[in-house]
Amino acid sequence: MKFKINKMMLSGALWMLPFVVSAQKDNWHNMDLQRDSVFGISTEKAYVELLKSKPAKKVIVGVIDSGVDTLHEDLRTVLLKSSIEKPSNQKDEDKNGYTDDHLGWSFIGSAKGNVDKDNLELVRLVRRDRKRFAGKDSTTLKGQALTDFKAHQLREKELAAELEKAKQGYAGVQGFAAVLDEVLKGIGKENPTAEELAAYRPANNREANVLRILSMALQSAPSVAAFREQELGKALDHFKTQLDYQLNIDYDPRAIVGDNYEKSSEKYYGNPDVMGPDAMHGTHVAGIIAAERTNSKGVLGVCEQALILSVRAVPDGDERDKDVANAIRYAVDRGAKVINMSFGKAYSSDKTVVDQAVQYAMKKDVLLVHAAGNDNKNLDERPNFPTRAYLNKGEAGAWLEVGASSFTNDLNLKAPFSNYGKTTVDVFAPGVQINSTVPGSGYRKLDGTSMAAPVVAGLAALIRSYYPQFSAVQVKDIIVRSVVKVDHPVMLEREGQKVQVPFTDLCRTGGIVNTYKALELAAELAAKKTATIGAEGSKTIKYN
Structure with a gap:
């Protein structure tokens, strides 16, 4: 990556x-x-x-x-x-x-x-081994197969945890954006200045948290509007890309390349x-x-x-x-x-x-x-x-x-x-x-x-x-x-x-x-x- x-x-x-x-x-x-x-x-x-x-x-x-x-x-x-x-x-x-x-x-x-x-390679490994170990459990496996199966189980857990983090992240960004909208509505401006943000009295802890983050973000972001478009937009895109592609077990774009993917020695494609x-x-x-x-x-x-x-x-x-x-x-x-x-x-x-x-x-x-x-x-x-x-x-x-x-x-x-x-x-x-x-x-x-x-x-x-x-x-x-x-x-x-x-x-x-x-x-x-x-x-x- x-x-x-x-x-x-x-x-x-x-x-x-x-x-x-x-x-x-x-x-x-x-x-x-x-x-x-x-x-x-x-x-x-x-x-x-x-x-x-x-x-x-x-x-x-x-x-x-x-x-x-x-x-x-x-x-x-x-x-x-x-x-x-x-x-x-x-x-x-x-x-x-x-x-x-x-x-x-x-x-x-x-x-x-x-x-x-x-x-992610994690997803490709899980997809591969789901096919390999479909319908099997540890009591039917021995030696290297059993070792591989246990590694597969750990990767399944890791994938589940990564998916949950991505879901929470996506929901969190959406929630942050919703509270930000309430703050901006309360201020009466879509792109308030740092002084106007400082003068605003938050209605609850969530708004106070948003204001705290905005004050820090404006040390590097040129404006609230830029922060919203660039940083929030990037964060949403990041988590959506994870959920739709990187962590999606059902997504596999390799057919576009058209090579024999299982043949490692193959060189002439692309x-x-x-x-x-x-x-x-x-x-x-x-x-x-x-x-x-x-x-x-x-x-x-x-x-x-x-x-x-x-x-x-x-x-x-x-x-x-x-x-x-x-x-x-x-x-x-x-x-x-x-x-x-x-x-x-x-x-x-x-x-x-x-x-x-x-x-x-x-x-x-x-x-x-x-x-x-x-x-x-x-x-x-x-x-x-x-x-x-x-x-x-x-x-x-x-x-x-x-x-x-x-x-x-x-x-x-x-x-x-x-x-x-x-x-x-x-x-x-x-x-x-x-x-x-x-x-x-x-x-x-x-x-x-x-x-x-x-x-x-x-x-x-x-x-x-x-x-x-x-x-x-x-x-x-x-x-x-x-x-x-x-x-x-x-x-x-x-x-x-x-x-x-x-x-x-x-x-x-x-x-x-x-x-x-x-x-x-x-x-x-x-x-x-x-x-x-x-x-x-x-x-x-x-x-x-």
């Missing part, structure tokens, strides 16, 4: 506002802590002081996501375009099995159309529509990595030399392992040296096929950058798939797991939504109010580890563009060795309680990535002409 952040979360009829922030500078994530007083990664400083007149080569970055707006004013010039494959002529000139893949490929579409919404029906998420990710830096428009990508290859495999719902595996292989075969993966899910039904694709990427010297996820969970305790660890044994050496940080160097440095893990997350990077490209040549600030991962992917591409002699594992090692260490505690919400923890409890390195320091280290190592920073295929890297 492409990671989304809803600032307004609902449980029943009670609103919680875990994250209300003041507006931040548009390019803060590329700024410098000492110069600009925001905890960015010092990209602009590096361009000015370290990269002027320095030769570089283009680096292809695969963006496996929901799709990319290929017409965007800030992305058109940074897209990888095949010199062999012609668009829209129904011919496979490059003979790679993907007809018309001039700009990339989609594994969630066909001539029939494109998949937009899909289930269509060349790399934008798809909703390219918001992928377009934002692509802009963070590589938005044009010299056109005086929009935003500044981290890597000026990056070329974006769009591979569509992530619907509004959980991505499917078969599609992820094929997307990785496709990006590798099209020459990607860095692949960004801003998606994840709680379950994996075919991890073997993904592991095989990851191993293929490792053999081809490709660095994989994966977002840690937005559930404020400890990934040491419960994984967020895909993962670097293989099912059998071993792990991917050239893999970076990325958490999200905020802009203030204080207790609030960890983004409150970000997953973490002392042994599973490598680094943190800016992931709060990141301004980037959105469809229609627009720009928007979004939050999430989905934004933090492409910051790191852009940094990796930048290193590979100026220092192509380094392997993927070595680039990873440069990034982790050059983080800015966080030497103060940060706030972490755990089991409903806020506690202060050292940043080293949140990730392997205990730090935030930094472009300037990474390029300094790369230059130093290149000058020494050594290969002491990690042999190809290394499985262990020291973080201190």
Whole structure:
């Protein structure tokens, strides 16, 4: 699932506002802590002081996501375009099995159309096992079948709980909207000011609760009307999407794709529509990595030399392992040296096929950058798939797991939504109010580890563009060795309680990535002409 952040979360009829922030500078994530007083990664400083007149080569970055707006004013010039494959002529000139893949490929579409919404993997597993265990109980099963049956029963309970939460959430938003209407009616205005809200005397506790939430929301929302349309509208859409599609056992859009879904080894399916029906998420990710830096428009990508290859495999719902595996292989075969993966899910039904694709990427010297996820969970305790660890044994050496940080160097440095893990997350990077490209040549600030991962992917591409002699594992090692260490505690919400923890409890390195320091280290190592920073295929890297 492409990671989304809803600032307004609902449980029943009670609103919680875990994250209300003041507006931040548009390019803060590329700024410098000492110069600009925001905890960015010092990209602009590096361009000015370290990269002027320095030769570089283009680096292809695969963006496996929901799709990319290929017409965007800030992305058109940074897209990888095949010199062999012609668009829209129904011919496979490059003979790679993907007809018309001039700009990339989609594994969630066909001539029939494109998949937009899909289930969670939890739902697909429950649907599969309901058929498998229909009419059976534990007394008739033994061995692995009994183990699988018990796992199925637990997933049934989890699905029921998720459905109930979604129903309560939907009803809660509707109830909130109804009370808001009463408040607005009492004030006599559809779009009152903060002062008019403060002057209103609530008729009951429900109205008082609505007023409390509105006062907090207006710290970031421009008006009550905007809050109602954007935040309430998004919340209703979120819960309705869950109920109608993501958690709906009777909904399965795979027939649109037309592949033999049970055949994991199948590779040649899909269509060349790399934008798809909703390219918001992928377009934002692509802009963070590589938005044009010299056109005086929009935003500044981290890597000026990056070329974006769009591979569509992530619907509004959980991505499917078969599609992820094929997307990785496709990006590798099209020459990607860095692949960004801003998606994840709680379950994996075919991890073997993904592991095989990851191993293929490792053999081809490709660095994989994966977002840690937005559930404020400890990934040491419960994984967020895909993962670097293989099912059998071993792990991917050239893999970076990325958490999200905020802009203030204080207790609030960890983004409150970000997953973490002392042994599973490598680094943190800016992931709060990141301004980037959105469809229609627009720009928007979004939050999430989905934004933090492409910051790191852009940094990796930048290193590979100026220092192509380094392997993927070595680039990873440069990034982790050059983080800015966080030497103060940060706030972490755990089991409903806020506690202060050292940043080293949140990730392997205990730090935030930094472009300037990474390029300094790369230059130093290149000058020494050594290969002491990690042999190809290394499985262990020291973080201190």
